[in-house]
Amino acid sequence: MSPLKGFGSSRSEDRLLSIVLLVAITLTLTPVVRLFIEGVTEGDRFSLRLMQEVLSEGSTHSALLHSLVTAGLGTLVSVVIGGAFAFLVALTDLRAKAALVFCLMIPMMIPPQITALSWTQIMGPSSVLLKTLGVAPPLGAPQPLYSRHGIVLLLGVQHTAIIFLTLRAGLRAIPQEVVEAARVSGARGLRVWWQVIVPLCLPSLAAGVAITFVTALGNFGIPAMLGIPAGYVTLPTLIYQKLAGLGTSVLAEVAVLAILIGFIATCGIVLQRFFQSHQRVHLVGSTSRPLEIPLGRARLVVELTLWAVVATILVLPMLGLLATSLVPAYGVPLRLDTMTLSAWHEALFRQPATQRAFVNSFSLSIGTALALILICLPLAWLMERNPTRLGRLFDGLVDLPYALPGVVLAIAMILLLINLPFTDTTLYGTIWIIYLAYLARFMTIMFRPIQASLRQLDPAMNEVAQSVGASLFQRLRSIILPLSAPAAAAGAILVFLTAFNELTVSALLWSSGTETLGVMIFNLDDSGETVMASALAMTIVLVVMLLMGAIQLSARRLPKGVVPWQT
């Protein structure tokens, strides 16, 4: 208990904290517990029979192997690209770093199924872009991305930003003096990197690797778009295929699969936390001056190379997507006379399903963002003022629904809500199940920025208000809310962005009438409507970039640590 408790908090605060915490923990923890129970029971009794059965199936083994291989190699790709970018951006005198970082962040914010769709548009025989340029492979040639290599490459590109961000944060914590001391001691060039910089940033690199692996493991969009046509099945796609094909009768079986993937992911998360806590061990010295190792004459070459990489992983696929969205039918080359906006028109204004998806995704994202502000703002503030054991438990758990693969949360939600206790109603098949899943999954995205901004507030501000007689809700409204509003707004935009793009959870939870935009793109492409899928995907990319731009522009007014790519 805090020594200040007797003075600083009141009974109304205690009560509010317990209520909000209870809601929050229920949202984040119960689905996971429910899932675990499903895996180890049969009827109402404890049994491991089902688990043994599922885990000994051949399809489970191959999907597990495929998941591990693609996530492992994909992480390797991310480490190579993201690591190179992090070292160069954090340690050297490159120009236009902010623009470079912003562009590197975009692939992470673009939903994976759109990444997959856009890359398939710049390769293979029916690529509109390649046809237009006259370099398309002959018809019948295989799409090279429909393979393990394709999945690995795109998983790598998708998660580059995670490695980049964690490693750069670690590098920034290295005081300049430590490197200068090595140079003065006579250490030259690579020796400084190898003996001083690399050992010091190793914990953050390891943490980045662990969390990238977990994210890649849970990725559904990329293996679904690229792996299913090639018959290359990973754990998330196996769960999706079973559930889509056989319905809720296989629920217990997929629960075991979800536990399996959840278990591997948890190992990764534990590893990541371990490394994160060993980061920044006893680094003494000021980090006010950023390290700027001059690149000299090599600078222009390095800059051109980095921008070329950005162009390849960002601009080129987007051009492919744009080209495809502008042709009248898939396979027609893009020329001035064939260019048309009909697919855009069809997708945005004609198709009832896409319009419904827009409405669904918009309401889900806005609803999630608003509800999470209402939950997280008082929660973060009360936890800051009044640290209890329950609060610490929540602090450790709030990341879990987001860090765990989406399929795990989706299956857990189905199990939890398919049959509401004491009633005959079910939320499965309604939009509410998606909504509740989103609340659980994205809570951390809202919670962390608010927490960061409140930690920078002077506790005296609240105490002064208290001393002049302001009640709890008056203080919340007139002191805490305005002061943390910028962080909450940034968090809300991030939640909106992520929810708007979401595929994995909704892919397992949607039903006719509750499809989201993520599901819609997947379905359109699946049914051969690639042109319309591209137009829809392009719209989403534009919305994403617009919102990211809005955050970027307001970044200066936000407290430190709120904008994820600027910490």
Next chain:
Amino acid sequence: MADINLRAVEKQFDGVPALHAISAAFQDGEFVALLGPSGCGKSTLLRLIAGFEMPSAGSISIGATVMSNGQTGHNVPPEARNIGFVFQSYALWPHMTVRRNVSYPLEVRRTERSALREQTDAALNSTGLMPYADRMPSELSGGQRQRVALARCLVSAPNAVLLDEPLANLDVALRASMQDVFSDFHRRTGATMVYVTHDQSEAMAMADRIAVMSEGRIVQFDTPQTLYSKPRSRFVAEFVGEGTVLPISEVAKEDGKVTANLFGSKITIKTDSPNPDLACLRPENIQITENGDVRSIVKRCTYLGGRYRLTLEAPSGAQLIAESHVQFPVGAQVGVSIHTPWAFSEI
């Protein structure tokens, strides 16, 4: 060991000048302090000597070698200058033991193993760190960390040792004992040392010569004694020691003595300038007597242990600092006589 020569060294950051045409020569084996208020450019000058920054103009040489030249762009990188640098934050490598931290400069010079061990042991012994050789830097106290940093720059027999406010992070008691460590270190090794500080007592205690810096210039470069007794500008007179600077008039020479008018009475002054216009009054120039010519009022009386420090207001409104062995009540009127202060003309 080597001398350090600065010739018209200038440094600009984004067009804003930080150093203006600094020329100075630090002798071989000399302990030089760069003293000045924060923002005067002393750390910048040190980083230029180390090679972390490039001069915008002018040249720097250590020994016979020109290390950097602003005109030609020639610059020997820090790793090739064979110098030692002690950082304010110590900058120990947190992932290496004390021994490895100290031996690292030898390691990168590919010193043979037995010689490396021998020299490292010598450095550890001379700084009293042998018992801590296998600890990690995080397990040491502030003073011990500082000694590791010192041992590290001592181990490779550098041409010069540069120290950037090394005592700023230590408490007062430790500061005094570390001053002795630095002085001993200098006496034993005979290394040329350049020591940056904003604390005049630190500079006075250790340095052979002090370069007082202000707004990017060296305003006076002299021994501590000369700086105190013969300041050449108002800035030095006020920054070093407790000096009150007052205008004087009617300077005249009479049988070997120089006299001047201060507060309307004639006093003897010391000077080497033909027509000085300012006098620097140190506490020892001011005597409190019953029949002193200058009647002053006691504004403050602070006990310093064994003596009192008096802030006096002269009839002209000028403030004087005097010392006394007896206490005076605030508001009391005392007589003050002034004895041979140093006078100079502001350049």
